[in-house]
Amino acid sequence: MSEYQYYEFLAVDQPLTPEQQAELRSLSSRATITATRFINEYHWGDLKGDVLDWMQHYFDAHVYFANWGSCILMLRLPLLALDEGLLNSYTRKSACGAKPYFCDAFSVQRFKEHWVLIWDFNEESGESERFWNESDDPGWMSHLLPLRDELLRGDTRPLYLGWLARVGNNELGDEDIEPPLPAGLQTLTPAQTALTKFLQIDPDWLAAAADASPPLAECNTVDSDMDQWLATQSPKSMRATMRLLLEGRSQEAERSMRQGYLLWQREQAIDHPRPLQRTVQQINAGREAAQNKREAAEHQYRAAQEAKRQAARKHQLEQLAAMSDRAWADIDETLQRGSGRAYDQALQGLKNLADAMKLTNRELEFRHGLVKLLAVHGSRAAWVKRLASAGFSV
Numbered sequence: 267m268s269e270y271q272y273y274e275f276l277a278v279d280q281p282l283t284p285e286q287q288a289e290l291r292s293l294s295s296r297a298t299i300t301a302t303r304f305i306n307e308y309h310w311g312d313l314k315g316d317v318l319d320w321m322q323h324y325f326d327a328h329v330y331f332a333n334w335g336s337c338i339l340m341l342r343l344p345l346l347a348l349d350e351g352l353l354n355s356y357t358r359k360s361a362c363g364a365k366p367y368f369c370d371a372f373s374v375q376r377f378k379e380h381w382v383l384i385w386d387f388n389e390e391s392g393e394s395e396r397f398w399n400e401s402d403d404p405g406w407m408s409h410l411l412p413l414r415d416e417l418l419r420g421d422t423r424p425l426y427l428g429w430l431a432r433v434g435n436n437e438l439g440d441e442d443i444e445p446p447l448p449a450g451l452q453t454l455t456p457a458q459t460a461l462t463k464f465l466q467i468d469p470d471w472l473a474a475a476a477d478a479s480p481p482l483a484e485c486n487t488v489d490s491d492m493d494q495w496l497a498t499q500s501p502k503s504m505r506a507t508m509r510l511l512l513e514g515r516s517q518e519a520e521r522s523m524r525q526g527y528l529l530w531q532r533e534q535a536i537d538h539p540r541p542l543q544r545t546v547q548q549i550n551a552g553r554e555a556a557q558n559k560r561e562a563a564e565h566q567y568r569a570a571q572e573a574k575r576q577a578a579r580k581h582q583l584e585q586l587a588a589m590s591d592r593a594w595a596d597i598d599e600t601l602q603r604g605s606g607r608a609y610d611q612a613l614q615g616l617k618n619l620a621d622a623m624k625l626t627n628r629e630l631e632f633r634h635g636l637v638k639l640l641a642v643h644g645s646r647a648a649w650v651k652r653l654a655s656a657g658f659s660v
Contacts, residue, residue: 345376370384372425372428387431450479507523584622620658
């Protein structure tokens with residue numbers, strides 16, 4: 267199996283300048299480079315650049331994967347978008363001395379103006395078939411990029427999923443305490459579901475953790491919060507936002523408003539008691555029940571699919587039995603071609619017809635039809651050999 271690596275970077279908040287594009291081009295002559303994107307694939311060699319440096323200076327999102335099972339997601343967000351204490355609760359080191367299987371599954375880098383959040387996974391067995399070549403790419407960037415917007419809106423579920431990935435990576439011990447449990451873990455967004463697949467998060471761990479997660483707040487509660495915050499805004503700050511909009515800087519205006527709103531929300535939350543946080547061991551205690559529930563649901567699904575398949579097969583065979591004369595004629599016509607492929611096709615047709623006649627209690631009629639068929643084609647040694655191997659007495 268040859269080597270394959272895929273690198274994709276995306277600029278969201280601000281496009282790359284011509285000078286920046288030229289800087290990137292000097293490092294890669296083959297890459298696809300535009301004002302918003304850098305894409306390159308490697309079957310040998312590697313990226314001639316520092317990924318974290320690129321995220322600091324050029325891009326807001328990065329996806330990487332390789333055919334030996336490694337994959338990385340990086341998202342850059344403004345410092346004011348996320349509280350440092352909150353991030354620390356999801357990335358703090360184990361108090362039990364646990365050590366990861368590989369590099370940290372979820373970590374955060376702080377730069378002058380931005381956070382860079384890093385989700386990292388490595389398939390230790392090397393048997394993953396997700397990233398073997400370019401045709402395996404399901405568009406990970408488009409699936410995962412909405413996570414950035416969700417984080418900017420204050421949704422901490424992607425952070426918690428990163429913490430769960432750390433649990434699966436053996437970075438945490440039984441007595442380590444979970445970070446703040448977000449609402450809505452039982453109803454993940456499409457992007458969050460994609461993240462669980464990208465990182466191969468154990469579904470039973472997720473179900474056990476989500477069991478204590480409350481449902482998302484109703485929309486009217488969110489609207490009420492927004493109205494309360496808007497009432498605190500000064501005319502000066504509102505004019506500044508309107509000016510940004512009039513100058514065509516809508517993304518900057520939205521980001522500024524979001525950051526102010528999220529900061530206000532965090533300040534309001536200080537006065538509210540936090541729910542009891544569990545240990546890793548306590549979450550693990552519910553994993554077996556989650557596994558049993560999942561396996562029962564999968565068994566029920568497979569049984570339903572099998573029943574559906576059998577019903578379709580029964581209907582097909584009933585139709586075939588009703589047109590048995592046409593079926594015998596088709597088999598006869600196929601055998602007349604006299605090739606090995608024709609014999610294989612005729613044998614499959616005969617098997618289907620045998621099942622159809624048995625289902626409709628016409629087995630004697632089938633035997634008579636087979637005798638007539640042999641009277642015409644019994645001298646075809648290759649055909650007769652196929653009949654014997656399939657269990658048709660000749």
